[in-house]
Amino acid sequence: MSDSSSYYLNQFKRSLLIVKKNVKVYYSKGPVIIFGVVLPMFLFLAYFIGRNISLHEAFPGLLGMTVFFSSTSVGPTIAPWESRLKTLERLICSPISLWSIFLGDVLSSFLFGFLISLIPLILGLILEVAFINYFLIVGVLILGTMCFSAFSILLSAYPPSDMPSTIMMLTSLIRFPLIFISGVFAPLSALPSWGIILSSISPLTYFVDLTRVALGGGNYYPLYLDLIILAVVGVLFFIVAVSIHKHTILKRFS
Amino acid sequence: MRNAIEVVNVSKSFGAIKAVDNVSFTVKEGEIFGFLGPNGAGKTTTMRMITGLIKPDSGVIRIFGVDILRDHIKAKQLMGILPEMSNAYIDLSAWDNLMLVGGLYGVPKKICEERGERLLKQFKLFDRRNQLVKGFSKGMKQRLLVCMALIHEPILLLLDEPTSGLDVESTILIREVLKKLNENGVTVFITTHNMDEASRLCERVAIMHHGKIIVTDTVDNVRDKTERFKILEVIFDKAADFTELASLSVNGDFNVSGERVRVVVEDVDSVVNRIVDYARNNSIRIISLNTLSPSLEEAFIKLTGS
Numbered sequence: 217m218s219d220s221s222s223y224y225l226n227q228f229k230r231s232l233l234i235v236k237k238n239v240k241v242y243y244s245k246g247p248v249i250i251f252g253v254v255l256p257m258f259l260f261l262a263y264f265i266g267r268n269i270s271l272h273e274a275f276p277g278l279l280g281m282t283v284f285f286s287s288t289s290v291g292p293t294i295a296p297w298e299s300r301l302k303t304l305e306r307l308i309c310s311p312i313s314l315w316s317i318f319l320g321d322v323l324s325s326f327l328f329g330f331l332i333s334l335i336p337l338i339l340g341l342i343l344e345v346a347f348i349n350y351f352l353i354v355g356v357l358i359l360g361t362m363c364f365s366a367f368s369i370l371l372s373a374y375p376p377s378d379m380p381s382t383i384m385m386l387t388s389l390i391r392f393p394l395i396f397i398s399g400v401f402a403p404l405s406a407l408p409s410w411g412i413i414l415s416s417i418s419p420l421t422y423f424v425d426l427t428r429v430a431l432g433g434g435n436y437y438p439l440y441l442d443l444i445i446l447a448v449v450g451v452l453f454f455i456v457a458v459s460i461h462k463h464t465i466l467k468r469f470s
Numbered sequence: 471m472r473n474a475i476e477v478v479n480v481s482k483s484f485g486a487i488k489a490v491d492n493v494s495f496t497v498k499e500g501e502i503f504g505f506l507g508p509n510g511a512g513k514t515t516t517m518r519m520i521t522g523l524i525k526p527d528s529g530v531i532r533i534f535g536v537d538i539l540r541d542h543i544k545a546k547q548l549m550g551i552l553p554e555m556s557n558a559y560i561d562l563s564a565w566d567n568l569m570l571v572g573g574l575y576g577v578p579k580k581i582c583e584e585r586g587e588r589l590l591k592q593f594k595l596f597d598r599r600n601q602l603v604k605g606f607s608k609g610m611k612q613r614l615l616v617c618m619a620l621i622h623e624p625i626l627l628l629l630d631e632p633t634s635g636l637d638v639e640s641t642i643l644i645r646e647v648l649k650k651l652n653e654n655g656v657t658v659f660i661t662t663h664n665m666d667e668a669s670r671l672c673e674r675v676a677i678m679h680h681g682k683i684i685v686t687d688t689v690d691n692v693r694d695k696t697e698r699f700k701i702l703e704v705i706f707d708k709a710a711d712f713t714e715l716a717s718l719s720v721n722g723d724f725n726v727s728g729e730r731v732r733v734v735v736e737d738v739d740s741v742v743n744r745i746v747d748y749a750r751n752n753s754i755r756i757i758s759l760n761t762l763s764p765s766l767e768e769a770f771i772k773l774t775g776s
């Protein structure tokens with residue numbers, strides 16, 4: 217094995233240790249459960265109950281909301297918590313590069329989002345929501361959850377706060393508007409043209425659109441475009457997040 | 471003999487504050503090197519640059535010849551680090567904390583478990599290994615952090631005020647282990663504002679003040695130099711014009727408050743005689759006369775007139 221490939225392999229192994237640590241330490245924290253599990257559930261019930269729509273119609277929105285909230289609930293809290301409880305300096309002193317640490321954070325956010333999102337997916341299967349392609353829906357779920365997980369660590373990059381609850385509040389200020397412009401509550405094709413333009417800035421739009429493909433139609437963009445946009449945007453989120461964290465991380469030690 | 475740490479012309483500012491100002495020193499392999507200085511001197515900032523946490527504004531730092539900026543992963547692998555005011559994960563057990571750090575340094579699982587058991591026993595934490603760190607006392611937490619710094623058997627150990635505010639038992643335990651490790655060839659770099667600790671442990675010390683290194687020498691030499699100087703404190707029966715006495719100070723350090731006068735002196739005998747003459751000539755009485763030994767840092771700070 218070449219030097220550089222063993223370097224990357226070692227760093228990746230260390231990212232997985234970060235994941236293990238995050239699972240044990242952060243999954244059970246209050247704000248994570250509230251913003252990641254309870255909130256999307258209530259939002260969906262508020263939207264679904266008392267309206268005359270089929271689960272088939274509502275499903276893309278349900279899945280989109282769950283994926284988006286659950287995969288952005290672990291990521292933003294990690295950095296503030298590590299600064300607050302003074303575990304960050306010790307971590308950065310070890311032979312692990314910053315990108316491996318944040319890759320671990322993204323992966324643990326991903327794992328949480330993926331597991332929680334399996335609930336509506338399985339519920340949909342039981343209630344016989346008709347998917348035309350099971351591989352596609354699982355693939356889309358993975359891609360979307362990855363993209364939003366990368367987004368989630370961008371959310372904690374600035375300001376470099378050591379208050380998890382502050383970051384969760386700021387994060388919600390960004391997450392809620394995105395939910396409303398992403399075709400969660402109505403398909404894109406039903407929106408006026410300004411609504412389409414507005415919705416195109418939200419990555420969640422492309423995820424919900426993809427879910428419609430897997431449900432056999434009603435999508436606005438072609439399949440390949442949705443896939444490419446989610447993948448590229450996810451990578452960009454990660455690169456931008458790590459470079460901002462690189463600059464703000466010093467402010468986290470005092 | 472190799473150089474464990476080389477710091478060459480390193481500076482670091484935070485805004486207008488020059489935290490570290492053109493500092494150079496070398497720590498040789500196999501020694502215990504003390505880094506002394508009052509609060510705010512710049513010790514932690516220097517340590518953070520050595521451990522690759524902060525980039526210096528200028529200068530070079532090498533760990534066993536490895537430039538920390540060029541290859542920080544390789545340099546970090548050589549060091550065991552105990553940062554100032556750091557913490558283990560309180561929601562993990564002592565054991566999980568230790569295994570996490572071992573893994574981050576690439577220690578194979580089996581070896582990590584063997585070492586973990588040995589270290590926890592040595593630091594009297596083995597019985598509590600499965601409990602969450604949340605319930606640990608400050609001393610136990612600090613002992614665990616030392617274990618975490620040792621799990622990959624580093625050849626260089628850096629500790630930032632490891633015994634500050636700690637209970638006596640933990641302090642003694644940590645010092646003993648440092649001594650023993652050093653006998654086995656581990657180089658130790660220790661930051662402290664406690665001179666007593668430095669003189670017990672270290673062969674050489676550097677004293678830092680206002681971002682600059684005032685002196686780097688063996689503990690014995692530093693002590694010899696500083697023991698030449700005493701602070702002489704005289705209390706007279708009434709306040710008077712004491713300016714005449716200012717010339718007695720060897721470094722210009724002269725302090726009057728009411729009837730009390732303090733001067734830094736070298737030759738106690740001649741100064742005392744002159745003070746007695748002064749009192750007689752001005753018909754005031756001496757109430758008390760004391761010599762105080764300045765701490766090492768105090769002495770050096772006074773001598774350099776800063």
Ligand SMILES: Nc1ncnc2c1ncn2[C@@H]1O[C@H](COP(=O)(O)OP(=O)(O)O)[C@@H](O)[C@H]1O
Pocket residue numbers: 466467469470484487488489507508509510511512513514515516
């Ligand atoms: N992250 C930081 N931002 C701004 N100023 C800092 C920072 N870290 C240290 N300083 C300043 O640098 C100086 C040296 O601090 P430090 O290295 O912590 O000293 P010591 O460890 O000797 O007590 C102090 O004046 C401190 O206020």
Ligand SMILES: [Mg+2]
Pocket residue numbers: 513514515554
């Ligand atoms: Mg300090």
